Amino acid sequence: MPAWSTSEIPDQMGRTAIVTGANSGLGLVTATELSRHGAHVIMAVRNTEAGEDAARTIRSTVPRADVTVRALDLASLDSVRRFAERATDELGRVDLLVNNAGVVILGRRRTTADGFELHMGTNHLGHFALTGLLFPLLERGREPRVVSLSSITHKRAHLVFEDLMFERRWNVPAAYGRSKLANTAFGIELDRRLRATGSPVISVLAHPGVSRSNLTPRAWSEWGRLGRIAAGLSLALSTQSTEQGTLPQLRAATAPDVQGGQFFGPSGRNERRGDPIEVEASAEARDPLVGQRLWAASETLTGVSYL
Numbered sequence: 001m002p003a004w005s006t007s008e009i010p011d012q013m014g015r016t017a018i019v020t021g022a023n024s025g026l027g028l029v030t031a032t033e034l035s036r037h038g039a040h041v042i043m044a045v046r047n048t049e050a051g052e053d054a055a056r057t058i059r060s061t062v063p064r065a066d067v068t069v070r071a072l073d074l075a076s077l078d079s080v081r082r083f084a085e086r087a088t089d090e091l092g093r094v095d096l097l098v099n100n101a102g103v104v105i106l107g108r109r110r111t112t113a114d115g116f117e118l119h120m121g122t123n124h125l126g127h128f129a130l131t132g133l134l135f136p137l138l139e140r141g142r143e144p145r146v147v148s149l150s151s152i153t154h155k156r157a158h159l160v161f162e163d164l165m166f167e168r169r170w171n172v173p174a175a176y177g178r179s180k181l182a183n184t185a186f187g188i189e190l191d192r193r194l195r196a197t198g199s200p201v202i203s204v205l206a207h208p209g210v211s212r213s214n215l216t217p218r219a220w221s222e223w224g225r226l227g228r229i230a231a232g233l234s235l236a237l238s239t240q241s242t243e244q245g246t247l248p249q250l251r252a253a254t255a256p257d258v259q260g261g262q263f264f265g266p267s268g269r270n271e272r273r274g275d276p277i278e279v280e281a282s283a284e285a286r287d288p289l290v291g292q293r294l295w296a297a298s299e300t301l302t303g304v305s306y307l
């Protein structure tokens with residue numbers, strides 16, 4: 001069977017898609033490909049200047065691109081609410097939400113505007129709240145989908161509900177991995193809840209293996225000259241291009257035969273590179289008790305309840 005490629009993306013004309021972190025890396029390629037296939041893409045970005053630059057880049061390769069830049073800082077629940085309110089005023093419905101944005105930081109433990117550990121707050125809780133606040137728009141969508149971005153690091157991570165904000169023995173790989181496990185368990189629990197209520201929305205997951213982007217180089221470059229060398233090395237060690245790494249999320253977002261709960265990642269050894277195929281989440285991410293506990297904790301922490 002031939003590998004899935006962007007040539008298989010069906011016509012997206014008439015569809016409205018929101019892509020978080022659409023100014024960089026995998027998010028920018030996702031926004032570009034959705035635009036190329038006719039979707040109206042809302043680029044949800046924390047820095048609107050960087051977002052406008054990225055929109056110009058898209059228009060330079062896709063002259064008829066229908067892209068709109070909107071401010072969204074996932075590390076602030078106020079910003080998430082403002083984004084959702086504006087989307088509710090401006091859009092009649094949302095057909096696709098790609099929860100793509102993500103952060104990795106080095107150095108010391110940091111927190112979001114709401115006091116959440118930065119990885120958990122940005123990567124998971126911001127997207128949990130965003131999905132809930134946009135849910136009425138998604139329910140009005142045509143064949144609506146939510147795509148959650150996982151990572152192979154989720155497989156080595158554990159959710160410690162007694163210390164979800166990682167106040168004890170914080171370290172970068174564990175904190176990032178834990179947030180990506182939360183993204184994965186969230187996507188799977190969302191699928192369970194959507195099925196249980198007979199919702200038209202489906203929840204799908206994807207991960208990019210190890211792909212070139214600004215994610216780790218940016219974290220390293222905060223560390224001066226040595227950090228910049230490490231950033232260059234980290235890029236060189238990425239096993240595949242940004243374009244190839246984006247294929248799992250594009251397949252999850254657009255392939256007509258996708259079912260809720262499916263998870264796409266690269267086909268190669270340890271899922272680090274390759275063509276986008278169906279892959280499996282860790283046992284912990286699939287555990288319904290973990291999904292329920294994470295959902296309840298996320299509702300309490302964000303004050304956003306749905307499903």
Ligand SMILES: NC(=O)c1ccc[n+]([C@@H]2O[C@H](COP(=O)([O-])OP(=O)(O)OC[C@H]3O[C@@H](n4cnc5c(N)ncnc54)[C@H](OP(=O)(O)O)[C@@H]3O)[C@@H](O)[C@H]2O)c1
Nearest residue numbers: 021024025026073074075100101102151210211213214215
């Ligand atoms: N690249 C990989 O190998 C890899 C592997 C596994 C998983 N992933 C996942 O893939 C997704 C995309 O990452 P990437 O690799 O494309 O990295 P990237 O190039 O650094 O892009 C990350 C995007 O997230 C945005 N972002 C960060 N914090 C945000 C916040 N508080 N509010 C709104 N947006 C925020 C960034 O905005 P700014 O430009 O303003 O910082 C940027 O647009 C992430 O979920 C990441 O965890 C990537």
